[in-house]
Structure formats: C-alpha cells, structure tokens
Amino acid sequence: MPDTKIFDNITDGEIDKMKNCFKAVNRKYIEGETINNIENGSLGIVVSGVVEIIRFDFDGNRTILERINENGIFGRLFFSRIDEGDVEIICLTDCEIMFIDYDHLTKQCHNACSHHSTLIRNMLSIVSEKSIKLSNRVEILSQRTLRKKLITYFNMISKETGKKNIVVPFSLSNLSDYLCVDRSAMLREMKKMREEGLIDSHAKKVTILYDQTMF
Amino acid sequence: MPDTKIFDNITDGEIDKMKNCFKAVNRKYIEGETINNIENGSLGIVVSGVVEIIRFDFDGNRTILERINENGIFGRLFFSRIDEGDVEIICLTDCEIMFIDYDHLTKQCHNACSHHSTLIRNMLSIVSEKSIKLSNRVEILSQRTLRKKLITYFNMISKETGKKNIVVPFSLSNLSDYLCVDRSAMLREMKKMREEGLIDSHAKKVTILYDQTMF
DNA sequence: GTATGTCAGTTGCAAATGCAACTATTTTAA
C-alpha cells in the first residue's frame, strides 16, 4: 500500500481554505530537536522528515516506540501513557510538521468544504497504514526470544525490499532500543547466528542465509 | 473515546442500500468457532461478540495478538504474517461478523450513496480506536521485564475502570499468552509481588497496592 | 460417581538475557 498524503486529490486552492478551516499550523524543526507542547486533541502529520517516539524509563532504558516517516501521524491520542514515564518526540532529520485539530478534522464542517470528504478518506488511509505498522511492531515484540525478534525484524525488512541483503535503518544500538532488548545481548545473539551460518553481518549490513520459509 | 459503530448516524433504509453497494455479508459463528477463508481485501467488523487473533508458533507457543470486542475490526491487511506461522481468528463467544470489501468502502462510490461519507467518517473513528489499542499493546510488550509488563497491564485496566481492584478479563493462562511470557514465570512473579506487598491477588482478582504514580 | 479437562499454583533446573566494564573502530566537531 503506497503512502497516502493528507491532501491527495485536493487542489491547492482548496487546501488553503481547508487549512484555515481546521486550524492547521505548520512548524519546522531542525535535526535533533524535540517536539513539545502538543495539545491533547492535536494531531501531528509529518510533512517532511523523520521523527521518533522515544520513551525513557525510570530505570534508564530507552525505547523507540515508533519511527514515523513522511506522511505518518502521531499525537497524544496514540500514546496513552505520555504522562507516565517520559515520552519524547524527536526529529531525526530536519522536519516539517503540520498540526491539526483532530475533532475539526473528523466532525462535519460548518463551512461544508467540498473536499472535506476527500480529506477524511485520505486520513482513513493514513490511519490504516499506521495500524498496519503497529501490528507489525506487535508481531516483532510478541516474539519470545531475542533470536526470533531479530529474525522477524529482518524478514520484514527483507520483505519490503525483496532482497536478502538488508541494511538496518537504525544504528545497532538503536535497533536494540527498537527491539526492546539489551544491546550487548543482541550483538551476542547476532554473533551466534553468524557462527551458525544463519546470517552474515557487518555492522548494519545483514545478509539473510537462513531459509525464510521456516519463519 | 466511545466505541463508534460502522453505521452510526445512517438510517436503516440507507444501510440496506449501502450494504448492497459494497457487498457486505453478515455471518454468524458459535462460541469456539474459527473464522476461515478471509479474502485478502476483506475487512471483518465484529457486530456482536468477541474474537481473538491467535498465533501458534512453530515451537508451540500460543500468542494472543489481539482481542477484538464489539465494533472492532480485523483483516489480513492488519496481520502481515498470516502466511507465516499459523494465525487463527477464534470466536470467544457467539459472534456476528460483517465482512465488507475494503476497497469498495474507501473508494468513491459510483452510486453516490448520500451517506457514504458518514460511513468513511465512522470507519476513520474505528480504525483510530484500533490504532490506540495497538499502541497500548506496544506499550506493554516494550516493557523489559515480566514485572513491568504486568504493572503496565494492570495500570491500563485500572485506568479504564478507575479502580485499584481489577478483574483480569483473561484466564491467567491466557494472560501469559497475551503478555508473551511463560505462564509459570508469570505466576512466580505475581507471587513475588504479593510477598513484597505490591499487589494482592487471588486468581484473576488483583488489587493494586503499589504507588501507581511510580510507573 | 467417575473420568476428563481446564485453571491456578508451585518448584528445581537449565538456558537466555541483562548488566557492567571493557576495547576497537568510525564519525563528528573543534
């Protein structure tokens, strides 16, 4: 399923009218900046760039809850526990984010913008894509062992690109934060897999040698 | 956010027309029955009852990927790995499921049903709710220790009901399949937590004694 | 009433994982 953009099939003129209608605000951030002060009913749409939703636990663990690419969405709505533990939204690259009021977007528009229904349709598509990504995330985290987490993850990347030699889009240190495991334990497991001939790997470059139909 | 129904704010007469329009089919299942033969583009809506999406691993582990209540949705779209491992959709109670063709639902309707946009709006709401549930699931599974998985889960239930004495809606055996941990290890951890005075528990009845602001 | 099955609970032991503390290599910044 290709990425849907929030304003697909809406003319520029209409876009301006609509942005005004549901109080859209665009903001730019630089690489490394943290996105703060998101209101409860506000929805962030990544116009350009990449952001990560990061949780820092009380005991020092860092967890990458989500990585959100262009056209992805985020908002307090989607991480109920923002108040517990410390959840941060960090820009991995320079970013442009559009914030819109979720209620305005979903509810019937007084001004009866003619393209409002197209917008809702696009939004449905974007949220559906988010659901699929979250389901994939659950699929990985539900694996019982470190090795199976790695294999499930490698398989997903491989499936996307159709290739058996993949480049992990995280540093290995960040990958462990994404898989929610200890970094050294993860590297140890990758070493074992190398020794057993299941994979070949140098840093972020991994080649799948095992039979993918087995997993 | 209250549960939205797919046909909220649409008149009965319209519903019949629309069901025909996007080829909706209702089917009934009895408790324990497995829902099979879901086409790729088909979306299941739980009209009544409760279903679970279960994965059986090659090494015998059972995982409850999702529990879907009334008005929830499921479909191949949402579990990319249905072909790998063995994913089953099981009715926990007698169920009525409406299957609809996802593309028909999202695309512009030739017949220009007047309420089609209301339907899309409802659908957006349903998918958003699913996303929130999946985010919560990630929140639980991303916890590094068994104890923190339990605490995160207990806190969520407690938050929903506003009470500190909760009744887990799973058998403890199924809870371990939901938290993706070993059953005996989970019971051992609950025992420890009881001994440390963090909780009180007898079977599925758990009382939270720890300070919830700590987690 | 007996058998069968599910659920809750327990425990010893083995295996997997986390933690800590390193070294080596590569990148980035001054």
Place this chain on the structure above:
DNA sequence: TTAAAATAGTTGCATTTGCAACTGACATAC
C-alpha cells in the same frame, strides 16, 4: 589534525525467565 563522541564488538557474571513436571481445585461430560 586532533580530540571527543558515537558506534560496534566482546566477555564474565548475576539475574531473570523459560521449561518441565508436578499438585490441588473446580467444572463439565459421560
């Protein structure tokens, strides 16, 4: 170009977790 920081990689040891094999309670079916 050198220093500092981030990344990759390794390993010993402690802890957590999984596995297996039990027991006892309760419910359901025969």
